Amino acid sequence: MRVLLIACGSRGDVEPMVGLAVQLRALGAEVRMCAPPDFTELLDGAGVPMMPIGQPLRPMVKGAVTGTKPQPPSSLPQRAAEMVATTYDAVAPAAAGYDLVVATGLIPAAAAARAVAEKLGIPYVFVAYFPTYLPSPHHPPLVWPGRSLPPEVTDNRVLWDLNTEHMNELFGQGINTHRESIGLPPVDNARDHVLTDRPLLASDPVLSPWPEPADLDVVQTGTWFRPEDERPLPADLEAFLEAGTPPVYVGFGSIPMRDPEDVAKAAIEAVRAQGRRVLVSRGWAGLGLTDDHDDCFAIGEANHHALFRRVAVVVHHGGAGTTTTAARAGAPQVVVPQFADQPYWAGRVAELGIGAAHDGPTPTTESLSAALRTALTPETRARATAVAATIRADGATVAAKLLLDATGGERPPVS
Structure with missing residues (x-):
């Protein structure tokens, strides 16, 4: 069993995937990860083979936050389109011969990961690290740059409908243009296409519960930690x-x-x-x-x-x-x-x-x-x-077993 992990984002996106990678390998799977080159040392230290995605993330994030490289909202769709293409170019060769793709992080990068899985005819799974990334009648969506939500609207379902529009405006064209270029059909809902209707939620049920009932069939595994870190302090x-x-x-x-x-x-x-x-x-x-x-x-x-x-x-x-x-x-x-x-x-x-x-x-x-x-x-x-005393430490193990069992014929947490 060969599993490709994709995490395009900060260390908070990458570190849990390392925990999953360690547990997958302990169960006999072969694992490779695609991530920004900022985290080469982290992955090398964990012994996880890595394929870098694009340019280092840190200078870009620092420039956006400090204002040295301002990023107006109008440039987001263009940058999203570039990220889809860049991520696909990195992930496609890395995925050859693999059996499963698991992705998290930025929507355009995850969309590219799903496109790779579709081209190869293998399952794709999306993982979120907190409940409010996923549509639910119990909480409002995140606010994206340049796409504020009307303060007078309090119905979460209406707000998530607006979020669908915003996600299509920001990411839809870039995702579909790239899909057309590789012979895949367009998608109507960029967000739901990436998240799927049965995503994994790698967060602790006490610290961050997933409220039911909800439209998505969310599988909450617990937080993905690496096995107990025994590195001594300096x-x-x-x-x-x-x-x-x-x-x-x-x-x-x-x-x-x-x-x-x-x-x-x-x-x-x-x-x-x-x-x-x-x-x-x-x-x-x-x-x-x-x-x-x-x-x-x-x-x-x-x-x-x-x-x-x-x-x-x-x-x-x-x-x-x-x-x-x-x-x-x-x-x-x-x-x-x-x-x-x-x-x-x-x-x-x-x-x-x-x-x-x-x-x-x-x-x-x-x-x-x-x-x-x-x-x-x-x-x-x-x-x-x-x-x-209530925080679970076995989330990565739970997820690893679930993913491997799913590819063996059980009901898969995949699209």
């Missing part, structure tokens, strides 16, 4: 942790920030105002220290599964992976959402009582101080500990 980080009380972790993962110096300053001042030490993760935002005081320490790559068990609070952007890893570690959280699924995760953290949702994407010393006061209470710590 010696200098270990020394900092041992030198005092648990610090507050501040990091925004693979999300660039418009004013990283101001964000770092506000965060460090806010943490110090609570009498706590600070651990700053540089990440794609390029956060750094504001002085050389010994109550602050900056890190690069580290094992979050080990680290988050030893911090007082995790301050982060609200990606699915970071939110779930912190929840699994029992660490209270402060989520400073930037875009996409991050407001959803901020809301879930607040609703579950395991932390605080920051109001908006731009933290100040005062706003972060208020959120930290909530996250640092004994009640929040106790609630985070209780929720941690």
